[in-house]
Amino acid sequence: MINETVGIIGGTGWLGGSIAKAVLAKGLVPSGNLVISNRSGNHPLVQQGASLVTDNQDLVDRSDIVIIAVRPEQFASLNINATGKTVISLMAGITAQAIAAQSLASAVVRAMPNAAVEIEQSFTPWYCSGGVAATTKILVQRLFECVGTAAEVQEEDFIDYLSALSGTGPxxxxxxxxxxxxxxxxxxxxxxxxxxxxxxxxxxxxxxxxxxxxxxxxxxxxxxxxxxxxxxxxxxxxxxxxxxxxxxxxxxxxxxxxxxx
The missing domain is CATH 1.10.3730.10 (ProC C-terminal domain-like)
Known part of the structure; x- marks a missing residue:
């Protein structure tokens, strides 16, 4: 179990919701340390102790690690300030540099799960950009192991290629x-x-x-x-x-x- 607070923007969608459900079910994150956002302000995970917010900046402010699980075309409108935070992006086609520039995150992790997160059988490659601490890397690996298997890659371009391989899922x-x-x-x-x-x-x-x-x-x-x-x-x-x-x-x-x- 980790002590950091994890926030998932889009945490009630298909991808973010599957991850949120898995990390709670497997005890990786205490329910009180999970913050998720959606527009309606209502979701069954709240009954398990997760916090639900309607404002994405509120989620960022309350979180140590922020997972962005929205469609790539929605990123430009997020308008979040993640200064001093680690951001984990699940969006295809948006570079770590672009994410850091817009969100002001101190470190960015790009990851590419696939549809098999739903049955906890995804393979998720991930790449770190910026000063990501060793303890954070361990957390990232364990987080994605909650929904299958995972591996760190050393080049960001590998994430783009693997988006077309493992990211295609079924x-x-x-x-x-x-x-x-x-x-x-x-x-x-x-x-x-x-x-x-x-x-x-x-x-x-x-x-x-x-x-x-x-x-x-x-x-x-x-x-x-x-x-x-x-x-x-x-x-x-x-x-x-x-x-x-x-x-x-x-x-x-x-x-x-x-x-x-």
Whole structure:
């Protein structure tokens, strides 16, 4: 349990709310040390002891660490003064320099969770800019471990690239599942069976990778020289990996460009 007061701007939204709920459930932050803001001034987390405010500057003034969990386009209108505070940004495409310049924060952490925070299975890379104390880094790591796994990266550009990789959350698996199901339906498989088969591959069977090396699993399956080997060979002959690379670069380009479009 930490003694600092943590404030979450946007703490009742999907992302901020999931984090707020997790840190309370896992006892990382005492309920009295969590401040969240929203416009309505009403939220169930208040029943667990969290403080709820309607004014973002009030939240900043009461907090040691401020988490900004709003959409990037909303940042310009926050108008907060976080002098002497550490700000943790969950916004894609807004640089640490821009955040520090507008908020006057003494240190900025950029982090990129994904939709799996909802089930506490997100991977969250994070980057520190400015004088972030070692104790604060430990807090950041523990905070994001409440909603999955996390790792510090040493270059800010990595956050932009990972926004297009891990930050996409279930988007790529969802696309794969749709493609598998669609191809099965084109082959005449009934829609419901095609959907079940595709979901099993993406959601259920992929859990085998949790504790296994992906390349070793591929090599073992190819070694059988059967159906799976034929399918993998056909896929490797096409531009599959190149398409993945283009997708990641396209997403990263948008993240790097930020709100300057």
């Amino acid at each position: 988007a790529f698996p969802a696309l794969l599942m749709m493609a598998l199901a669609h191809q099965a339906m084109l082959a005449g498989i009934p829609d419901d069976i095609a959907q079940l088969a595709a979901k099993n591959v993406v959601v259920n069977s992929s859990q085998l990778l949790a504790n296994r090396d992906a390349q070793q699993m591929i090599d073992a399956l190819v070694a059988y020289r059967g159906v799976t080997a034929a399918a993998l060979q056909a896929m490797s002959q096409g531009p599959f990996e190149e398409q993945i690379g283009r997708a990641l670069q396209a997403g990263a380009a948008v993240a790097r460009k930020g709100l300057q479009a």
